[in-house]
Amino acid sequence: MTVVFWKELADHFSSRRFMILLAIIVLTGVWAIYASGQSIRQDAESAPPEFVFLLLLTSQSGGLLSLATFLGLLGPLVGIMLGFDAISGEYARGTLSRVLSQPIYRDSFINGKFLAGLATVAVLWASVLLLVLGLGVTLVGFPPNAEELWRMLVFTIVGIFYVGFWLALALLFSLLFQRTVTAALGSLALWLFLTIFAPLIAQIAAAFIIADPSTPEAMVRQVDIANMINRISPSALYGETVQIMLNPLARGLGAALPEQTQGILLTPLALSQSLLLILPQFTTLIALVAICFAISYIKFMRAEIRA
Amino acid sequence: MSAVVETISLTKRYRDLVAVNDLNLQVEEGEIFGFLGPNGAGKTTTILMLLGLSEPTSGQARVCGFDPIHRPLEVKKRVGYLPENPGFYDDLSGRENLFYIARLNRIPTDDARPKITRLLEQIGLDKDGDRAVREYSRGMKQRLGIAEVLIKEPQALILDEPTLGLDPDGAARILELITGLSREHGLTVLLSSHMLHQVQQMCHRVGIIVKGKLIAQGEVNELGSAIFKERQWNFLLEVAGQPNGLERELRALQGVAEIEPRTHGWFMRCNRDVRPELLSLVSKRGLSLLQLRSEDATLEDIYLKYFRGA
Numbered sequence: 220m221t222v223v224f225w226k227e228l229a230d231h232f233s234s235r236r237f238m239i240l241l242a243i244i245v246l247t248g249v250w251a252i253y254a255s256g257q258s259i260r261q262d263a264e265s266a267p268p269e270f271v272f273l274l275l276l277t278s279q280s281g282g283l284l285s286l287a288t289f290l291g292l293l294g295p296l297v298g299i300m301l302g303f304d305a306i307s308g309e310y311a312r313g314t315l316s317r318v319l320s321q322p323i324y325r326d327s328f329i330n331g332k333f334l335a336g337l338a339t340v341a342v343l344w345a346s347v348l349l350l351v352l353g354l355g356v357t358l359v360g361f362p363p364n365a366e367e368l369w370r371m372l373v374f375t376i377v378g379i380f381y382v383g384f385w386l387a388l389a390l391l392f393s394l395l396f397q398r399t400v401t402a403a404l405g406s407l408a409l410w411l412f413l414t415i416f417a418p419l420i421a422q423i424a425a426a427f428i429i430a431d432p433s434t435p436e437a438m439v440r441q442v443d444i445a446n447m448i449n450r451i452s453p454s455a456l457y458g459e460t461v462q463i464m465l466n467p468l469a470r471g472l473g474a475a476l477p478e479q480t481q482g483i484l485l486t487p488l489a490l491s492q493s494l495l496l497i498l499p500q501f502t503t504l505i506a507l508v509a510i511c512f513a514i515s516y517i518k519f520m521r522a523e524i525r526a
Numbered sequence: 527m528s529a530v531v532e533t534i535s536l537t538k539r540y541r542d543l544v545a546v547n548d549l550n551l552q553v554e555e556g557e558i559f560g561f562l563g564p565n566g567a568g569k570t571t572t573i574l575m576l577l578g579l580s581e582p583t584s585g586q587a588r589v590c591g592f593d594p595i596h597r598p599l600e601v602k603k604r605v606g607y608l609p610e611n612p613g614f615y616d617d618l619s620g621r622e623n624l625f626y627i628a629r630l631n632r633i634p635t636d637d638a639r640p641k642i643t644r645l646l647e648q649i650g651l652d653k654d655g656d657r658a659v660r661e662y663s664r665g666m667k668q669r670l671g672i673a674e675v676l677i678k679e680p681q682a683l684i685l686d687e688p689t690l691g692l693d694p695d696g697a698a699r700i701l702e703l704i705t706g707l708s709r710e711h712g713l714t715v716l717l718s719s720h721m722l723h724q725v726q727q728m729c730h731r732v733g734i735i736v737k738g739k740l741i742a743q744g745e746v747n748e749l750g751s752a753i754f755k756e757r758q759w760n761f762l763l764e765v766a767g768q769p770n771g772l773e774r775e776l777r778a779l780q781g782v783a784e785i786e787p788r789t790h791g792w793f794m795r796c797n798r799d800v801r802p803e804l805l806s807l808v809s810k811r812g813l814s815l816l817q818l819r820s821e822d823a824t825l826e827d828i829y830l831k832y833f834r835g836a
Contacts, residue, residue, distance in 0.1 A: 318630065320607040
């Protein structure tokens with residue numbers, strides 16, 4: 220497996236595709252950080268806010284999306300680009316049957332491919348965050364504290380799994396469809412559906428279940444149901460994780476009644492408490508990746524490899 | 527001698543199509559076995575089952591003494607397989623492609639380097655070894671494929687249409703290479719093809735598969751006599767002049783079974799040697815003989831006969 224892994228990793232890093240991705244991510248990352256850094260500096264003339272580095276990731280300024288949102292949008296594209304021709308490409312080039320007639324287990328081929336993709340994602344994500352840290356230090360003039368570093372680390376891990384889901388999905392599609400174009404378009408279509416239409420459908424469905432939210436309780440329930448349905452989308456899971464992990468002040472997800480929020484102190488949540496809040500989201504995300512990959516794995520193990 | 531490749535009632539069904547039907551094949555050690563059949567006859571499907579790349583519906587295969595379904599790795603360690611239209615990683619050079627395969631075969635780097643250089647020389651690609659494969663011609667890729675299957679030092683080679691899409695010169699070079707390898711290293715070779723002429727010259731034995739069924743297996747001349755129950759004598763007779771009425775007399779000859787007119791004469795299928803009578807007939811009528819040639823059954827005749835019969 221390691222042989223396949225290193226070869227695939229080398230292929231990724233030397234491919235033009237990767238160069239383009241890296242360029243887009245780095246350029247936009249630098250721009251987003253710079254813009255939000257500037258606005259934070261202006262606002263913080265009097266007293267520097269707590270968790271400046273997390274703010275760098277989440278604050279929007281100058282009409283730009285925050286870096287975290289931006290990564291959430293671009294992440295799926297990275298996953299799809301790295302995975303959509305993983306199997307069908309080898310198939311089309313006629314290399315698959317040659318490689319699989321070598322004395323290696325079939326699963327080491329698909330595992331090696333998937334892990335190489337995941338490693339590439341990790342490198343991309345980590346390099347963006349290191350960029351944030353580096354730029355952040357020069358912009359604000361002091362280093363991040365341990366809490367911020369930990370939160371960014373969790374954010375990175377979640378992000379890798381988030382992109383990993385799209386990688387696994389693209390891999391599955393590249394196995395189901397023999398044509399790379401179909402695989403790519405299929406993954407993109409699903410991405411559009413899950414990020415744009417799923418929230419709408421969730422709202423409509425919730426409005427259908429609770430038709431007339433006359434009381435505040437019913438309204439909260441409706442929002443909760445919409446959120447619940449929306450959580451089939453990895454984008455929603457990622458979004459919620461970002462909301463909690465990168466904002467220590469956040470206490471929960473979804474709507475809350477005024478009675479529930481009464482008396483809450485506006486102090487930051489401890490890291491462990493934030494982790495506890497996003498644990499369901501995080502495990503669901505990992506489960507989605509595992510399910511997606513497992514389907515590809517089973518399909519691939521049983522597939523007939525024709526030249 | 528022991529069988530390197532053996533199949534027992536090997537069968538593969540795709541929904542309602544029977545791709546390979548009750549196939550019993552035997553390839554002995556050290557021989558070159560030609561696996562012949564028209565396109566879509568089930569040659570590739572059989573080969574895939576031999577390598578464990580496809581599961582048989584029923585029946586069994588044994589390659590180098592191992593069952594490819596349950597011990598695919600043992601088979602793949604010992605057998606070099608060159609698929610039809612082998613593909614390579616275009617961005618890598620020929621040498622790098624070979625190196626990747628060597629690593630998949632767990633050959634240590636220090637051993638692999640000199641070995642690859644030697645193989646590239648052997649297939650005549652030593653000058654082009656460091657060029658990207660995208661610049662290779664079809665024949666060069668095919669030769670690179672041969673080098674690749676040799677890296678693991680196999681006991682047997684399975685080559686699927688190794689001459690497909692090559693010009694006559696390129697095809698001849700590949701076949702020479704294969705014959706040489708088989709002779710030098712005592713390699714067992716199973717090669718599939720629909721090109722009869724090429725294969726006829728180099729194979730020790732052939733098997734003919736049509737619509738998934740193996741309809742004949744054996745040495746080329748053995749096959750001939752199996753098909754044409756009694757020995758057949760085929761003659762081509764050509765004469766100059768006005769051979770009016772000669773055809774009638776030829777038909778009247780004892781032992782002439784069939785007769786087909788040709789441009790300057792006739793093609794005759796007989797069940798005995800009628801040459802003396804033919805010659806005396808020709809000289810009696812004062813015709814000058816252009817040629818009288820005996821034509822034995824070629825593999826092509828055998829092949830065509832079977833295809834039509836199937």
